Amino acid sequence: MKVLILPDAEAAVQRAADFIGRCVRSRADAVLGLATGATMLPVYDVLARRHRDEGLSFAATTSFNLDEYIGLAPDHPCSYHRYMQDAFFQHVDINPARTHLPKGDAADPQAASQNYEALIAAAGGIDLQILGIGENGHIGFNEPTASLGSRTRVKTLTESTRRANQRYFASFDDTPRFAITTGVATILESRHCLLLATGGSKADAVAGMVEGPVTAMCPASALQLHAHATVILDRDSAARLTLLEYYETVHPGGRDSTFE
Ligand code: GLP
Numbered sequence: 001m002k003v004l005i006l007p008d009a010e011a012a013v014q015r016a017a018d019f020i021g022r023c024v025r026s027r028a029d030a031v032l033g034l035a036t037g038a039t040m041l042p043v044y045d046v047l048a049r050r051h052r053d054e055g056l057s058f059a060a061t062t063s064f065n066l067d068e069y070i071g072l073a074p075d076h077p078c079s080y081h082r083y084m085q086d087a088f089f090q091h092v093d094i095n096p097a098r099t100h101l102p103k104g105d106a107a108d109p110q111a112a113s114q115n116y117e118a119l120i121a122a123a124g125g126i127d128l129q130i131l132g133i134g135e136n137g138h139i140g141f142n143e144p145t146a147s148l149g150s151r152t153r154v155k156t157l158t159e160s161t162r163r164a165n166q167r168y169f170a171s172f173d174d175t176p177r178f179a180i181t182t183g184v185a186t187i188l189e190s191r192h193c194l195l196l197a198t199g200g201s202k203a204d205a206v207a208g209m210v211e212g213p214v215t216a217m218c219p220a221s222a223l224q225l226h227a228h229a230t231v232i233l234d235r236d237s238a239a240r241l242t243l244l245e246y247y248e249t250v251h252p253g254g255r256d257s258t259f260e
Contacts (some may be wrong), residue, residue, distance in 0.1 A: 001223060002230045003210055003247040005238045006254040009198035010042075012234045015254055016130070016196045017046035019230070021056055023128045023192075028060040031120075033129030033182075033190055034088075035066050035140075036080045039198055040132055041087055048091035058094040062123050064116075066131070066140035066187075068104035070154060070178035078168045079104060102152065102180035113152040113180055120186065129190035133197050136160050137205040137218035141181035148214070148222045150183030184222050193229040195220065200236040207240040230256070 006012040020043070023030050034040075050056040065080060074081035081101050089099060100119055106112035120126060131139050136158060142150065143158045155178065157165075162175045169175045187193065197206050209220035210231060223229040232254070238244060 001210060001226070002251065002256060003238075003241070004230065004232050004251050004254040004256055005244070005247055006232065006234055009234045009236075011254065012196060012198055012232050013042045013046060016043050016194065016232050017050070019194055019232070020047060020128065020130065021050055024056065024058060024061055027127065028057070029062070030127045031062045031064070031123050031125065033066065033126040033131075033187070034063050034084065035130045035132045036083050036087075037132040039196055040130070043130075043196065044088040044091075048088065051092040056092075058092045061094055062098040063094065063100060064120055064123070064126060064182070065099075065101040067179050067181040068102040069176040070104050070109055070180060071176055073105045074101075102182075104180060106180075109154050109178075109180055113154065116152045116180070116182070117186065120182075126190040127192065129187055129193045131187070131193060131195040131220075131223075133195060133202055133205050133209060133220050134161055135164060135201055135205055137208050137220045139184070139187060139195070139220045139223075141179040142184050142187075142219040144217045144219065146184055146216060146219050148184045148216055148219070148225075151186055152180065152182045155179055155181050184219055188222060188226055190226075191228065193223055193226050194232065195223065195229070196232045197237040198234045200239060202237040203240040206231070206233060206237050207242075211242055 068080045072079040102116050103112045141155050166172045166175045208218035212221050214221045214224050
């Protein structure tokens with residue numbers, strides 16, 4: 001696992017956007033795994049700006065999002081379909097037919113989950129999976145105790161995740177209880193994983209992911225099993241790492257010789 005520690009959130013966001021931009025420039029038909037959440041909003045802003053100002057093109061890119069709330073139609077203002085439209089898709093040249101999210105309003109969510117796995121496989125798998133992390137160590141909506149061998153399926157959200165996401169809904173009761181999420185095993189099959197975390201509220205989860213035991217109690221810790229996982233952090237989210245100085249010695253200023 002490469003741990004890149006940037007001086008602040010803005011620098012971490014730029015580094016993540018650099019990474020994604022490099023992937024798309026080196027392989028125009030890259031298959032991207034996309035994430036939602038507040039952490040990713042500034043990343044999509046930077047990518048949209050680079051599309052507009054520097055011609056960064058997503059025209060041949062295929063995308064698969066990690067997750068969607070069960071029960072929300074694509075046009076629901078709080079759906080991840082809507083988030084992706086508003087934050088990214090409508091600002092770049094990505095072909096809508098090549099963008100995919102799990103169908104939260106599917107009549108048969110289990111069948112929709114299996115179909116989603118088949119679509120990812122048919123696209124040749126994911127080249128670069130972008131990830132955020134929940135305060136409880138979730139990736140996608142793989143909550144603590146999710147099987148590390150899991151595939152796309154329906155997950156029950158924990159109360160802490162619903163509380164964290166309540167701000168987007170009218171009330172806690174209105175916050176969805178279930179989601180379709182790609183599984184931990186689905187994520188681990190991606191050729192490269194890039195996780196971005198910013199802010200002190202993620203420090204415990206980040207420490208569990210990078211230095212804790214590999215455990216279903218912290219699903220992000222499964223990334224320790226991935227041969228090409230890169231974690232981009234700001235100083236606040238890195239604050240509880242025991243080997244902080246080591247990571248800063250290996251990658252001074254968050255630089256990574258592979259990509260510079
Ligand atoms: C959300 C999403 C995750 C995201 C995480 C952190 O609920 N399902 O994909 O990474 O929780 O979100 P945020 O960036 O808002 O802290």
